[in-house]
Amino acid sequence: MVNKQQLTVVKIGGDIVDNDQLLQEFYNHFKKISGPTVLVHGGGNKASALQKELGIEPKKVDGRRITDAATLEVVTMVYAGLLNKKLVAGLQATGKNAIGLSGADGDAIRAHKRSVADVDYGFAGDIDRVNFSFIDELLSGGYTPVFSAITHDGKGQLLNTNADTLAARVATAMSSKYNVQLYYCFTKAGVLEDVENGDSLVERMDSTIYAAMKSAGQIVDGMIPKLDTAFEALSSGVLRVHVGTIQILSDNTQKHTTLCL
Numbered sequence: 001m002v003n004k005q006q007l008t009v010v011k012i013g014g015d016i017v018d019n020d021q022l023l024q025e026f027y028n029h030f031k032k033i034s035g036p037t038v039l040v041h042g043g044g045n046k047a048s049a050l051q052k053e054l055g056i057e058p059k060k061v062d063g064r065r066i067t068d069a070a071t072l073e074v075v076t077m078v079y080a081g082l083l084n085k086k087l088v089a090g091l092q093a094t095g096k097n098a099i100g101l102s103g104a105d106g107d108a109i110r111a112h113k114r115s116v117a118d119v120d121y122g123f124a125g126d127i128d129r130v131n132f133s134f135i136d137e138l139l140s141g142g143y144t145p146v147f148s149a150i151t152h153d154g155k156g157q158l159l160n161t162n163a164d165t166l167a168a169r170v171a172t173a174m175s176s177k178y179n180v181q182l183y184y185c186f187t188k189a190g191v192l193e194d195v196e197n198g199d200s201l202v203e204r205m206d207s208t209i210y211a212a213m214k215s216a217g218q219i220v221d222g223m224i225p226k227l228d229t230a231f232e233a234l235s236s237g238v239l240r241v242h243v244g245t246i247q248i249l250s251d252n253t254q255k256h257t258t259l260c261l
Protein backbone atom coordinates (compact mmCIF):
# COMPACT_ATOMS: atom_id res chain seq x y z
CA MET A 1 0.00 0.00 0.00
CA VAL A 2 2.65 2.50 1.12
CA ASN A 3 4.88 1.75 -1.87
CA LYS A 4 2.19 2.18 -4.48
CA GLN A 5 2.49 5.05 -6.92
CA GLN A 6 0.11 7.95 -6.42
CA LEU A 7 -2.76 8.52 -8.90
CA THR A 8 -5.12 11.48 -8.81
CA VAL A 9 -8.59 11.02 -10.27
CA VAL A 10 -10.54 14.27 -10.64
CA LYS A 11 -14.20 14.68 -11.55
CA ILE A 12 -15.46 18.12 -12.58
CA GLY A 13 -19.14 18.89 -12.71
CA GLY A 14 -21.24 20.53 -15.37
CA ASP A 15 -21.15 23.98 -13.71
CA ILE A 16 -17.38 24.09 -14.25
CA VAL A 17 -17.29 22.55 -17.71
CA ASP A 18 -19.88 25.03 -18.96
CA ASN A 19 -18.13 28.15 -17.62
CA ASP A 20 -15.07 29.36 -19.55
CA GLN A 21 -13.65 31.38 -16.67
CA LEU A 22 -13.95 28.52 -14.18
CA LEU A 23 -12.50 26.18 -16.77
CA GLN A 24 -9.38 28.34 -17.14
CA GLU A 25 -9.00 28.37 -13.36
CA PHE A 26 -9.47 24.62 -13.31
CA TYR A 27 -6.66 24.09 -15.87
CA ASN A 28 -4.34 26.16 -13.67
CA HIS A 29 -5.04 24.02 -10.61
CA PHE A 30 -5.07 20.71 -12.49
CA LYS A 31 -1.67 21.28 -14.12
CA LYS A 32 -0.08 21.64 -10.66
CA ILE A 33 -0.98 18.07 -9.65
CA SER A 34 2.14 15.95 -9.63
CA GLY A 35 2.12 12.39 -10.90
CA PRO A 36 -0.36 10.63 -13.17
CA THR A 37 -3.88 12.00 -13.46
CA VAL A 38 -7.28 10.94 -14.83
CA LEU A 39 -10.04 13.45 -15.50
CA VAL A 40 -13.75 12.57 -15.59
CA HIS A 41 -16.21 15.27 -16.60
CA GLY A 42 -19.92 15.86 -16.44
CA GLY A 43 -21.87 18.32 -18.51
CA GLY A 44 -25.42 17.80 -17.34
CA ASN A 45 -26.33 21.51 -17.56
CA LYS A 46 -25.20 21.84 -21.15
CA ALA A 47 -27.09 18.67 -22.14
CA SER A 48 -30.26 19.91 -20.41
CA ALA A 49 -29.99 23.27 -22.19
CA LEU A 50 -29.62 21.60 -25.59
CA GLN A 51 -32.48 19.22 -24.84
CA LYS A 52 -34.73 22.21 -24.15
CA GLU A 53 -33.64 23.93 -27.37
CA LEU A 54 -34.62 20.75 -29.21
CA GLY A 55 -37.99 20.60 -27.44
CA ILE A 56 -37.09 17.67 -25.17
CA GLU A 57 -37.93 18.20 -21.49
CA PRO A 58 -34.98 17.03 -19.31
CA LYS A 59 -36.04 14.56 -16.60
CA LYS A 60 -33.94 13.31 -13.68
CA VAL A 61 -34.75 10.99 -10.79
CA ASP A 62 -32.42 11.00 -7.76
CA GLY A 63 -29.76 12.80 -9.80
CA ARG A 64 -29.86 10.40 -12.75
CA ARG A 65 -31.14 11.42 -16.18
CA ILE A 66 -33.99 9.54 -17.83
CA THR A 67 -32.31 8.80 -21.14
CA ASP A 68 -34.68 8.02 -24.03
CA ALA A 69 -33.30 7.46 -27.53
CA ALA A 70 -33.39 11.17 -28.48
CA THR A 71 -31.75 12.13 -25.18
CA LEU A 72 -29.01 9.56 -25.73
CA GLU A 73 -28.16 11.28 -29.02
CA VAL A 74 -28.03 14.68 -27.31
CA VAL A 75 -25.84 13.53 -24.40
CA THR A 76 -23.47 11.66 -26.71
CA MET A 77 -22.99 14.76 -28.85
CA VAL A 78 -22.55 17.03 -25.85
CA TYR A 79 -20.44 14.84 -23.52
CA ALA A 80 -18.38 12.65 -25.88
CA GLY A 81 -18.19 15.36 -28.55
CA LEU A 82 -18.11 19.05 -27.71
CA LEU A 83 -17.21 19.02 -24.02
CA ASN A 84 -14.70 16.17 -24.12
CA LYS A 85 -12.79 17.65 -27.05
CA LYS A 86 -12.89 21.15 -25.57
CA LEU A 87 -11.35 19.83 -22.35
CA VAL A 88 -8.70 17.87 -24.20
CA ALA A 89 -7.68 20.97 -26.18
CA GLY A 90 -7.63 23.05 -22.99
CA LEU A 91 -5.41 20.54 -21.22
CA GLN A 92 -3.08 20.28 -24.21
CA ALA A 93 -2.57 24.05 -23.90
CA THR A 94 -1.30 23.50 -20.34
CA GLY A 95 1.24 20.90 -21.47
CA LYS A 96 -0.74 17.83 -20.33
CA ASN A 97 -0.97 15.20 -23.04
CA ALA A 98 -4.69 14.56 -22.64
CA ILE A 99 -6.56 11.88 -24.56
CA GLY A 100 -10.35 12.08 -24.74
CA LEU A 101 -12.34 8.89 -24.32
CA SER A 102 -15.82 7.53 -23.94
CA GLY A 103 -16.23 4.16 -22.28
CA ALA A 104 -16.46 2.59 -25.74
CA ASP A 105 -12.96 3.75 -26.73
CA GLY A 106 -10.44 1.01 -26.03
CA ASP A 107 -13.36 -0.89 -24.43
CA ALA A 108 -12.53 1.25 -21.40
CA ILE A 109 -15.84 0.99 -19.55
CA ARG A 110 -18.58 -1.56 -20.09
CA ALA A 111 -22.03 -1.10 -18.71
CA HIS A 112 -25.49 -2.60 -19.03
CA LYS A 113 -28.79 -0.82 -19.49
CA ARG A 114 -30.18 -0.09 -16.04
CA SER A 115 -32.98 -2.57 -15.38
CA VAL A 116 -36.46 -1.20 -14.96
CA ALA A 117 -37.70 -1.30 -11.37
CA ASP A 118 -39.77 1.65 -10.10
CA VAL A 119 -38.28 3.95 -12.71
CA ASP A 120 -37.41 3.33 -16.36
CA TYR A 121 -34.17 5.24 -16.88
CA GLY A 122 -34.00 4.26 -20.57
CA PHE A 123 -30.46 4.13 -21.96
CA ALA A 124 -28.81 4.82 -18.61
CA GLY A 125 -25.87 2.50 -18.02
CA ASP A 126 -24.71 0.81 -14.82
CA ILE A 127 -21.02 -0.07 -14.98
CA ASP A 128 -19.97 -3.75 -15.12
CA ARG A 129 -16.24 -3.39 -15.57
CA VAL A 130 -13.44 -0.90 -16.04
CA ASN A 131 -10.53 -1.87 -18.29
CA PHE A 132 -7.68 -1.39 -15.83
CA SER A 133 -4.94 -2.52 -18.27
CA PHE A 134 -5.96 -0.10 -20.99
CA ILE A 135 -6.11 2.89 -18.65
CA ASP A 136 -2.85 1.83 -17.03
CA GLU A 137 -1.16 1.64 -20.45
CA LEU A 138 -2.26 5.20 -21.19
CA LEU A 139 -0.95 6.39 -17.83
CA SER A 140 2.34 4.57 -18.38
CA GLY A 141 2.60 6.28 -21.78
CA GLY A 142 2.34 9.67 -20.07
CA TYR A 143 -1.24 10.41 -21.16
CA THR A 144 -3.99 11.95 -19.07
CA PRO A 145 -7.18 10.04 -19.95
CA VAL A 146 -10.22 12.36 -20.06
CA PHE A 147 -13.48 10.44 -19.72
CA SER A 148 -16.94 11.60 -20.65
CA ALA A 149 -19.90 9.83 -19.06
CA ILE A 150 -20.76 7.80 -22.16
CA THR A 151 -20.26 4.04 -21.82
CA HIS A 152 -21.15 1.01 -23.97
CA ASP A 153 -22.56 -2.48 -23.51
CA GLY A 154 -20.18 -4.39 -25.82
CA LYS A 155 -23.06 -5.15 -28.19
CA GLY A 156 -23.05 -1.83 -30.01
CA GLN A 157 -25.22 0.16 -27.65
CA LEU A 158 -23.97 3.44 -26.16
CA LEU A 159 -25.25 4.25 -22.67
CA ASN A 160 -25.37 7.33 -20.46
CA THR A 161 -23.74 6.84 -17.06
CA ASN A 162 -23.68 9.26 -14.15
CA ALA A 163 -20.25 10.96 -14.25
CA ASP A 164 -19.72 10.82 -10.48
CA THR A 165 -20.34 7.09 -10.50
CA LEU A 166 -17.97 6.65 -13.43
CA ALA A 167 -15.22 8.54 -11.59
CA ALA A 168 -15.69 6.37 -8.49
CA ARG A 169 -15.53 3.16 -10.52
CA VAL A 170 -12.42 4.22 -12.45
CA ALA A 171 -10.76 5.25 -9.18
CA THR A 172 -11.66 1.89 -7.61
CA ALA A 173 -10.32 -0.12 -10.57
CA MET A 174 -7.01 1.77 -10.55
CA SER A 175 -6.56 1.31 -6.80
CA SER A 176 -5.25 -2.24 -7.37
CA LYS A 177 -1.99 -0.66 -8.51
CA TYR A 178 -2.08 2.95 -7.31
CA ASN A 179 -2.75 4.91 -4.15
CA VAL A 180 -5.74 6.77 -5.54
CA GLN A 181 -6.97 10.14 -4.35
CA LEU A 182 -10.39 10.96 -5.78
CA TYR A 183 -11.50 14.61 -6.02
CA TYR A 184 -15.05 15.69 -6.79
CA CYS A 185 -14.91 19.35 -7.81
CA PHE A 186 -17.97 21.51 -8.21
CA THR A 187 -18.96 25.09 -7.38
CA LYS A 188 -19.72 24.61 -3.68
CA ALA A 189 -17.19 24.33 -0.84
CA GLY A 190 -18.17 20.71 -0.23
CA VAL A 191 -21.09 18.88 1.35
CA LEU A 192 -23.20 21.45 3.20
CA GLU A 193 -25.48 20.91 6.17
CA ASP A 194 -27.84 23.36 4.52
CA VAL A 195 -27.46 23.48 0.75
CA GLU A 196 -28.55 27.16 0.79
CA ASN A 197 -25.85 28.13 3.30
CA GLY A 198 -22.29 28.09 1.94
CA ASP A 199 -20.88 28.45 5.46
CA SER A 200 -22.42 25.18 6.70
CA LEU A 201 -19.58 22.98 5.42
CA VAL A 202 -19.29 19.42 6.75
CA GLU A 203 -15.51 18.94 6.86
CA ARG A 204 -15.47 15.24 7.75
CA MET A 205 -18.23 12.96 6.69
CA ASP A 206 -18.57 9.29 7.55
CA SER A 207 -21.28 6.90 6.41
CA THR A 208 -23.29 7.39 9.63
CA ILE A 209 -23.43 11.17 9.16
CA TYR A 210 -24.26 10.59 5.50
CA ALA A 211 -27.16 8.24 6.27
CA ALA A 212 -28.56 10.69 8.85
CA MET A 213 -28.28 13.69 6.51
CA LYS A 214 -29.84 11.75 3.66
CA SER A 215 -32.84 10.64 5.67
CA ALA A 216 -33.26 14.21 6.99
CA GLY A 217 -33.49 15.42 3.37
CA GLN A 218 -30.26 17.47 3.64
CA ILE A 219 -28.70 15.57 0.74
CA VAL A 220 -30.66 15.51 -2.46
CA ASP A 221 -30.39 15.43 -6.26
CA GLY A 222 -26.91 14.96 -7.76
CA MET A 223 -25.30 14.71 -4.33
CA ILE A 224 -26.94 11.30 -3.80
CA PRO A 225 -25.15 9.33 -6.57
CA LYS A 226 -21.97 11.31 -5.84
CA LEU A 227 -21.80 10.27 -2.19
CA ASP A 228 -23.30 6.78 -2.61
CA THR A 229 -20.57 5.79 -5.06
CA ALA A 230 -17.86 7.79 -3.28
CA PHE A 231 -18.41 5.74 -0.12
CA GLU A 232 -18.37 2.54 -2.20
CA ALA A 233 -15.02 3.63 -3.68
CA LEU A 234 -13.62 4.35 -0.24
CA SER A 235 -14.58 0.93 1.05
CA SER A 236 -13.19 -0.75 -2.10
CA GLY A 237 -9.59 0.49 -2.00
CA VAL A 238 -9.58 4.18 -2.88
CA LEU A 239 -7.33 5.95 -0.39
CA ARG A 240 -9.16 9.25 0.04
CA VAL A 241 -12.18 11.04 -1.38
CA HIS A 242 -12.44 14.85 -1.29
CA VAL A 243 -15.43 16.99 -2.28
CA GLY A 244 -14.99 20.72 -2.86
CA THR A 245 -14.05 23.52 -5.22
CA ILE A 246 -11.34 23.34 -7.90
CA GLN A 247 -8.98 25.16 -5.49
CA ILE A 248 -8.57 21.96 -3.45
CA LEU A 249 -6.59 20.44 -6.34
CA SER A 250 -3.57 22.64 -5.70
CA ASP A 251 -4.10 24.01 -2.18
CA ASN A 252 -4.42 21.46 0.59
CA THR A 253 -5.31 24.16 3.15
CA GLN A 254 -8.55 24.93 1.31
CA LYS A 255 -11.56 23.84 3.41
CA HIS A 256 -13.62 21.05 1.88
CA THR A 257 -15.32 17.75 2.74
CA THR A 258 -13.18 14.67 3.28
CA LEU A 259 -15.01 11.36 3.40
CA CYS A 260 -14.03 8.68 5.89
CA LEU A 261 -15.39 5.22 6.60
Ligand SMILES: Nc1ncnc2c1ncn2[C@@H]1O[C@H](COP(=O)(O)OP(=O)(O)O)[C@@H](O)[C@H]1O
Pocket (backbone or CB within 6 Å): 012, 013, 014, 015, 016, 042, 044, 063, 164, 185, 186, 187, 188, 190, 191, 192, 193, 194, 195, 218, 219, 220, 221, 222, 223, 226
Ligand atom coordinates in the same frame (compact mmCIF):
# COMPACT_ATOMS: atom_id res chain seq x y z
N1 LIG B 1 -25.91 18.75 1.21
C1 LIG B 1 -25.53 19.22 0.04
N2 LIG B 1 -24.39 19.94 -0.07
C2 LIG B 1 -23.98 20.43 -1.26
N3 LIG B 1 -24.66 20.26 -2.41
C3 LIG B 1 -25.79 19.53 -2.38
C4 LIG B 1 -26.28 18.98 -1.15
N4 LIG B 1 -27.41 18.30 -1.44
C5 LIG B 1 -27.64 18.45 -2.73
N5 LIG B 1 -26.70 19.18 -3.33
C6 LIG B 1 -26.72 19.49 -4.74
O1 LIG B 1 -25.82 18.64 -5.42
C7 LIG B 1 -25.25 19.37 -6.48
C8 LIG B 1 -23.96 18.72 -6.93
O2 LIG B 1 -24.18 17.51 -7.61
P1 LIG B 1 -24.40 17.44 -9.20
O3 LIG B 1 -25.76 17.91 -9.53
O4 LIG B 1 -24.02 16.07 -9.62
O5 LIG B 1 -23.43 18.54 -9.74
P2 LIG B 1 -21.93 18.47 -10.25
O6 LIG B 1 -21.97 17.59 -11.43
O7 LIG B 1 -21.66 19.90 -10.56
O8 LIG B 1 -21.09 17.93 -9.16
C9 LIG B 1 -25.05 20.76 -5.90
O9 LIG B 1 -24.96 21.74 -6.89
C10 LIG B 1 -26.28 20.92 -5.03
O10 LIG B 1 -27.30 21.55 -5.72
Ligand SMILES: CC(=O)N[C@@H](CCC(=O)OP(=O)(O)O)C(=O)O
Pocket (backbone or CB within 6 Å): 012, 013, 014, 015, 041, 042, 043, 044, 045, 047, 063, 064, 065, 066, 067, 075, 124, 125, 149, 160, 161, 162, 163, 164, 222
Ligand atom coordinates in the same frame (compact mmCIF):
# COMPACT_ATOMS: atom_id res chain seq x y z
C1 LIG C 1 -27.33 8.80 -16.28
C2 LIG C 1 -26.92 10.22 -15.98
O1 LIG C 1 -27.55 10.86 -15.14
N1 LIG C 1 -25.89 10.73 -16.65
C3 LIG C 1 -25.45 12.08 -16.46
C4 LIG C 1 -24.08 12.21 -17.07
C5 LIG C 1 -23.50 13.60 -16.98
C6 LIG C 1 -23.25 14.03 -15.57
O2 LIG C 1 -23.23 13.27 -14.62
O3 LIG C 1 -23.00 15.40 -15.50
P1 LIG C 1 -22.81 16.26 -14.19
O4 LIG C 1 -21.61 15.74 -13.49
O5 LIG C 1 -22.61 17.63 -14.75
O6 LIG C 1 -24.07 16.15 -13.35
C7 LIG C 1 -26.45 13.08 -17.09
O7 LIG C 1 -26.81 12.87 -18.25
O8 LIG C 1 -26.76 14.08 -16.45
